[in-house]
Amino acid sequence: MTMDKVTIQEASRRLNVSQRDVREYIRRGTLQAERDPDSSTGRWLVELPGDGWEDDFKAFLNNMAAAQTPxxxxxxxxxxxxxxxxxxxxxxxxxxxxxxxxxxxxxxxxxxxxxxxxxxxxxxxxxxxxxxxxx
Ligand SMILES: [Zn+2]
Known part of the structure; x- marks a missing residue:
């Protein structure tokens, strides 16, 4: 299955979370992303998650709450x-x-x-x- 790869702005819209949250999920590894090789500004492309993402996301939030560590x-x-x-x-x-x-x-x-x-x-x-x- 091929994942849709979209900009952070588009991921924000489709996942109905803020762009800040999208960046946060990328940092945490919850969302996969890569630099757009065709972009001169080095923008990020986000792999839109498939079904079940919301459940994973809830688990992620629970993990974050439980593991506040620097x-x-x-x-x-x-x-x-x-x-x-x-x-x-x-x-x-x-x-x-x-x-x-x-x-x-x-x-x-x-x-x-x-x-x-x-x-x-x-x-x-x-x-x-x-x-x-x-x-
Ligand atoms: Zn160090």
């Missing part, structure tokens, strides 16, 4: 370190982590251990007295 995997292979994200910007999809790393995306760090945390992020967070969200 620690994220930057790459989907979940190898390496989890990084500290101070704040998710509105316009930018690519997250900038506290250590300066620019991630490809955000992936839930559920189940990560303390020794998987990026030492530079940890040091910066501690020196700025940011919450580490230890359980």
């Amino acid at each position: 620690w994220w995997w930057a790459f989907d292979n979940k190898i390496g370190k989890v990084h500290y994200l101070l704040q998710v910007g509105i316009e930018e999809i690519m997250p900038d982590f506290l250590c300066g790393l620019r991630g490809e995306n955000l992936y839930s760090s559920d189940g990560h251990t303390a020794d998987q945390r990026c030492p530079e992020c940890l040091q910066a967070a501690v020196s700025q007295k940011l919450p580490l969200w230890d359980d």
Whole structure:
């Protein structure tokens, strides 16, 4: 089955959520998106989800509520370190982590251990007295 790929604006309209939310879902990996190779501005194309998206979306919201943490995997292979994200910007999809790393995306760090945390992020967070969200 071929997915429709549409702009963020169009995805916003079709899914009946704000453009900000569409960007947020892309960052979280809830929606799949890619740079439009034919666009000089590097705009994003969003894969419109199929049936069942709303159920997935509800599960996503529940997960988000349950897992408010600043620690994220930057790459989907979940190898390496989890990084500290101070704040998710509105316009930018690519997250900038506290250590300066620019991630490809955000992936839930559920189940990560303390020794998987990026030492530079940890040091910066501690020196700025940011919450580490230890359980
Ligand atoms: Zn880091």
